[in-house]
Structures are given as C-alpha cells and as structure tokens.
Amino acid sequence: MSSHSNIIQSEDPSAVLRAAEVLGNGGVVAIPTETVYGLAAAIDNPASIEKVFAVKGRPTNHPLISHLSSVLQLHLWAKDVPTDAQLLANACWPGPLSVLLNKSDRLPLTVTGNRETAVFRVPANLFTRRLIDAINVPLAAPSANRFGRVSPTTAQHVIDDLGSEVDLIVDGGSCSIGVESTIVDFTSNPPQLLRPGGISQEDIELILGKRLSDQQGESRASGMLQSHYSPACKIHIANDLAHASELLIQLQTFGNKARIAQFSDNLPIYASTLYSQMRAADNEGFDSLIAIKPIATGLGQAILDRLLKASAPRF
Ligand code: TXA
Ligand code: MG
Secondary structure, eight states: OTTSTTEEETTSTTHHHHHHHHHHTTOOEEEOOSSSOEEEEETTOHHHHHHHHHHHTOOTTSOOEEEOSOGGGHHHHEESOOHHHHHHHHHHOSSSEEEEEEEOTTSOTTTTTTOSEEEEEOOSOHHHHHHHHHHTSOEEOOBSSOTTBOOOSSHHHHHHHHGGGSSEEEEOOSOSSOSOOEEEEOSSSSOEEEEOOSSOHHHHHHHHTSOOBOOOSSOOSGGGSSSOSBOSSEEEEESSHHHHHHHHHHHHHTTOOEEEOOOOSSHHHHHHHHHHHHHHHHHTTOSEEEEEOOOSSTTHHHHHHHHHHHHSOOO
16 A cells, blocks of 8 residues: 555654645645544645545535644633633643634634634644644644545555555554544533543543533534435444344345445444445445444443444435
8 A cells, every 4th residue: 555655654753844845835745643534734735735626535624624733822812711621631742632713813714614613633643733733723624535525544544545647645544533632612611521532521521521512503613514424335224233233134135235334343443444344344245234222321322323324314
C-alpha cells in the first residue's frame, strides 16, 4: 500500500514538513486521529477548505470541526467560553471530546458553514498535533470518508474512499477508539449531548457534576441526520446472539448473503472494530450484516447510535 506516492507514515521524520507544505499549497491531507481519520485543511487557506468539501462531496453549509494542538488555544478561536466547557476541555483534551461554542472573529465563516458557532477538539495523535503546531493555525477536518458513508479507521479505508483525490494520506495505523468524538453543545444551558462518541456521557457528567440534556429542537449537527454512517450492505440489529442466529437463517432462506458481525462485551473493542467490519462486509459482497446490540451505557451509546443510523432507511 505504501508504494503510492501520496502516502507517508506518520513516524516518517519528514511527514510533518511534507504535510505542512501540501496544506500551504492549497491541498488536503488525510490525518490520523484516535477516533477516525480526518480530511484536513488549514483554516486560513480558503482553497484547501473548498477542496475538503469538494473531495468529500459534502454540502458547504455543513460546518467542520476545528482541531487545536492544545487547550490553551481555545480562547483564541472561541469566545464566551463557559466555565463548564473549560473544565471539561481541561479534563478530556487531548481526547475524543468536541465542544460547540461561540466562535471568535478570527475563525473564518467558511469553516463553520456561515454559523457564529464552531466545534473544537484537541486530538490525541501526536503527529496531528505537531502538524497543527507547524502551521500555527487549527486544522479544519471532517471525517475522511465520502459524504454519508462510514468513517475511515485506517489509511487503507481513506484510500478506498478518496484515493488519489487526497494530496497526501498520513498513515498512523488503526484508530484506537474507532468511533467519532462526542460532541457537547455549550451554547445552551444545560449543555446538550449532540453526538454520543468516544468519551461516554457518564464520564462527562461525572467531570461536570451535572447531567447533560438530550439534543433539543432542530438538528444542528449533520451527524444527526437519520441515515448517516451507512455501509452499502444492510445493517440488521439483533438483541442477542440467539436473535442474530434466527435473523441469519431468515435472511439466508431468502437468498441473502448475510453474516453476523463479531461482537464483544468489551465496548472499546467493539467500537474499534465496528466500522472496519462494515467495510469488510461491503468488500466481501455481503448484502446484510447482523450486529448485536451492545448495552446502552458507556461507549455502547455511541455504538448503538451508529448502528441505528447505519440501519435507517437511506435517503
Ligand atoms: O472524531 C471526530 O470528531 C472526527 C475526527 C476527524 O476529529 N471528525 C468528525 O467530523 O467526525 P465530521 O465533520 O464528520 O462531524 C462533525 C460534526 C458534524 O455532524 C457537523 O455538522 C457538526 O459536527 N458540527 C460542526 N460544527 C458545528 C456547528 N457550528 N454547529 C453544529 N454542528 C456542528
Ligand atoms: Mg463524518
């Protein structure tokens, strides 16, 4: 795979410099993070930002997450940061938490789809934070998949989806968490959980000493769309292994090529293999993948959310 000229290993001593050059020339770089791979542009380079939307096939009014290299940068790009948001960021960053805040005037509207609010996170991956330091501005990056598809958790997934349209793919191995970051909206009080993800609601509530409210009113994150995170095969959700076996027999009786996804009671393991299992089922020509429902607490909440979205009727 690394024979492609647009792929570099994240430990390669020249990786940061090469990625910074590509970004400076208006290109886009696929970056590893602990959650999923991102498709990155420097927030102050309009050509790169435009290319991110074009390569992903994403509507330009869908806002991008701004990735910072340190919690100390938050006040430069956000304003009116509530104490709770600062507390949570201090406790969780670097890590799989994203916060929605009012943006400062310095953050371009092209990044936020013309909104006065913006989502921020500090990713754990060292290469990616070094790259942000090297260019000295945040990296705007959505997940590096084609719009509406499953997020990539390996460099190979990025190649499969976007291939040569990406100027540089930085291979940092498999993403350790494997589902996207948790998004908490701090522009409302109490804060709202916009997207369950890599850090659990329970952990966040423990840190804040208060409950998060569910998402109210109109969907504000595109990840909230009913059908999102979809593989080509149909996802069926089973309550347990016995139920899954029943479904398998039914589907096979109708001539469906189906299989049961590997399930783990260990939620971090289940989360980290979920998207690659969906992609593998597609690659191997399966019509259906049967997934066993995890418990709905901890990381199970994010897994269940992605399963429900993947199994929803397609638009
Ligand atoms: O783990 C992650 O968060 C990954 C990695 C690459 O950091 N990124 C990611 O980005 O999942 P993306 O673009 O696929 O999902 C970000 C979500 C979208 O649903 C977007 O609509 C929402 O965040 N979002 C971003 N800015 C927003 C804003 N100002 N208001 C409401 N929603 C926003
Ligand atoms: Mg995405």
